[in-house]
Amino acid sequence: MPMMELFDAPTTTDSCAERTRSVVPTQALVLMNDEFVEDQAGFLAQRAAADDGKAAKAIARMHVLALAREPSAERLKQALAFVSAREAAYASEAGAKASPRQRALTDLAHVLFNSSEFITIE
Amino acid sequence: MNLSRRQMLQLSGGGFGALALNSLLHAEGALAGTPSANPLAARAPHFAPRAKAVIFLFMYGGPSHVDLFDPKPELEKWHGQAIPVWKPEDAFMGRKTQNVAMKSYYQFAKHGRAGIDIAEPYPFLARHADELCVIRSLHAESNNHGPALFQMNSGFIQAGRPSMGSWVTYGLGSESENLPAFVVLMDHQGAPVNGALNWSNGFMPAAFQGVPFRSSGDPIAYLTPPKNVSASQQRARLDLLRQWNEEYAAANPAESSLAARIASYELAFRMQVSAAECVDVTREPESVRKLYGMDRPVTQHFGRNCLLARRLVERGVRFVQLYSGGNEGPKAWDAHDDLRKNHDLHCAETDQPIAALLHDLKVTGLLDTTLVVWGGEFGRSPVAENGKGRDHHPKGFTMWMAGGGIKGGMTYGATDQFGYAAVEKPVSVPDLHATILHQLGLDHERLTYRNTGRDYRLTDVSGEVVRGLLS
Numbered sequence: 001m002p003m004m005e006l007f008d009a010p011t012t013t014d015s016c017a018e019r020t021r022s023v024v025p026t027q028a029l030v031l032m033n034d035e036f037v038e039d040q041a042g043f044l045a046q047r048a049a050a051d052d053g054k055a056a057k058a059i060a061r062m063h064v065l066a067l068a069r070e071p072s073a074e075r076l077k078q079a080l081a082f083v084s085a086r087e088a089a090y091a092s093e094a095g096a097k098a099s100p101r102q103r104a105l106t107d108l109a110h111v112l113f114n115s116s117e118f119i120t121i122e
Numbered sequence: 123m124n125l126s127r128r129q130m131l132q133l134s135g136g137g138f139g140a141l142a143l144n145s146l147l148h149a150e151g152a153l154a155g156t157p158s159a160n161p162l163a164a165r166a167p168h169f170a171p172r173a174k175a176v177i178f179l180f181m182y183g184g185p186s187h188v189d190l191f192d193p194k195p196e197l198e199k200w201h202g203q204a205i206p207v208w209k210p211e212d213a214f215m216g217r218k219t220q221n222v223a224m225k226s227y228y229q230f231a232k233h234g235r236a237g238i239d240i241a242e243p244y245p246f247l248a249r250h251a252d253e254l255c256v257i258r259s260l261h262a263e264s265n266n267h268g269p270a271l272f273q274m275n276s277g278f279i280q281a282g283r284p285s286m287g288s289w290v291t292y293g294l295g296s297e298s299e300n301l302p303a304f305v306v307l308m309d310h311q312g313a314p315v316n317g318a319l320n321w322s323n324g325f326m327p328a329a330f331q332g333v334p335f336r337s338s339g340d341p342i343a344y345l346t347p348p349k350n351v352s353a354s355q356q357r358a359r360l361d362l363l364r365q366w367n368e369e370y371a372a373a374n375p376a377e378s379s380l381a382a383r384i385a386s387y388e389l390a391f392r393m394q395v396s397a398a399e400c401v402d403v404t405r406e407p408e409s410v411r412k413l414y415g416m417d418r419p420v421t422q423h424f425g426r427n428c429l430l431a432r433r434l435v436e437r438g439v440r441f442v443q444l445y446s447g448g449n450e451g452p453k454a455w456d457a458h459d460d461l462r463k464n465h466d467l468h469c470a471e472t473d474q475p476i477a478a479l480l481h482d483l484k485v486t487g488l489l490d491t492t493l494v495v496w497g498g499e500f501g502r503s504p505v506a507e508n509g510k511g512r513d514h515h516p517k518g519f520t521m522w523m524a525g526g527g528i529k530g531g532m533t534y535g536a537t538d539q540f541g542y543a544a545v546e547k548p549v550s551v552p553d554l555h556a557t558i559l560h561q562l563g564l565d566h567e568r569l570t571y572r573n574t575g576r577d578y579r580l581t582d583v584s585g586e587v588v589r590g591l592l593s
Binding site: 006008010021022023024025026027028029030032033034035038075078082085086089107108110111114115116117119120 | 302317318322328329331332333334335342343344345346347348350351354355356358359360362363365366367370371377379380382383384386387389390391393394
């Protein structure tokens with residue numbers, strides 16, 4: 001598994017007293033560009049989508065699911081601005097299977113999966 | 123404020139997190155050159171360098187000096203008999219190695235104007251004898267792969283210290299804005315023991331660690347986004363990501379890995395274009411790929427990595443480490459059971475590619491400023507193991523260097539008549555490290571990093587530049 005390898009999976013031939021923890025740009029590449037991450041971002045966006053269509057509710061739920069915390073007021077504001085800007089960009093495009101809202105939330109889920117807060121154990 | 127274009131890019135590329143990192147580093151007064159916001163920004167050396175880059179050809183497992191570069195006629199006379207210098211504790215971890223001298227399987231011949239001794243499994247390399255500075259008097263501290271790899275890479279036999287590539291990156295920064303400064307190319311058989319600890323940043327900031335490329339297939343995975351993700355969409359995601367990561371790093375200032383994470387995303391974004399071009403060896407003419415042996419199964423892997431190393435150095439990468447041999451045992455140069463079978467294979471895998479690299483660096487003029495280093499973590503014992511093999515042996519072994527202000531066509535130092543111990547002009551691992559840093563314009567005594575209350579050096583408390591090797 002290239003992703004495991006890039007994130008310091010130990011070799012299976014030797015005992016491993018301590019796992020190494022590296023930070024290298026090839027890790028950023030796999031999280032940015034792997035289809036797997038893209039698919040998972042789509043699933044998170046679907047799962048979090050609110051029945052009443054409120055973006056703020058979906059954003060809050062995505063934060064709880066990915067980071068185990070509610071977004072701060074400031075964070076919510078940033079995320080809402082991002083989602084509505086992405087939604088507006090997709091609204092002018094024809095032919096996509098997913099709705100502009102769904103695509104915008106997928107973008108946000110992708111940002112969450114790439115964030116230091118998601119990757120790092122506190 | 124007057125800024126050059128390069129400074130402007132470095133300042134804007136480094137970001138907020140890097141500023142915090144930089145202030146941490148400069149609070150210690152540790153960096154050699156001018157302050158900058160980007161941890162990977164190019165920094166001035168201590169004095170005029172002879173080399174800009176290092177290509178370290180790491181023959182993992184321990185190649186046999188007495189079978190490749192250090193002929194010992196005495197071993198023929200003593201073949202099958204006990205030699206007076208060998209001690210039972212020289213055997214690795216209580217192996218059943220007996221004191222029975224073993225002559226070399228190979229014939230040696232003198233090559234080049236200087237008549238450098240090179241054994242028959244290295245015919246291509248032998249044509250470059252006049253470029254080689256063969257050091258026959260290396261000695262190291264451990265006869266176990268793990269600690270010996272740590273020592274050759276970081277100066278210490280324990281884990282946890284920064285590797286040489288990290289020290290070089292810390293001292294000089296990166297020449298390339300679009301590629302990592304320190305790249306590791308592994309053997310197709312896998313990683314050496316210790317894995318990523320061999321190119322670790324140790325106690326230094328994470329931005330200085332080596333970046334491993336993949337050993338087969340595409341050297342770097344995931345250089346392009348999925349088909350349904352547009353460039354503008356990716357940029358929008360990364361802009362928000364950067365903002366959030368900077369906020370998170372500011373809230374956790376003690377974690378240097380967070381600044382490195384931010385820098386890694388910026389570098390990754392640029393690598394999508396520049397690295398894709400760099401690692402695409404199919405852009406090289408067929409004649410060049412053939413020169414490196416990419417058309418033959420036995421040489422294609424190491425040949426690809428040697429060609430990649432040239433392309434990386436050409437584009438400003440500072441330190442490239444190539445491993446020959448991976449995993450362990452016969453997949454590495456670890457010839458316990460059958461030396462001839464082992465070294466026939468690993469010499470065949472590396473001979474033509476290394477010769478091609480030297481040739482290519484020479485015709486492109488890069489050899490003048492590129493220091494090529496060849497060697498393993500130790501040598502092999504002059505006595506037999508399992509009848510046909512040789513055990514680990516750190517008390518005397520051979521490495522060679524070429525280019526980068528090193529005198530070609532010479533041998534330096536000597537082992538005793540059995541090839542057992544370095545006796546003439548011995549060169550320790552810290553001596554080797556001091557010499558490599560010196561060629562890069564770095565004084566190993568001044569290149570320090572403060573950790574747990576004291577200044578650390580790659581060479582710790584010893585190491586002398588081996589002046590006799592310098593041209």
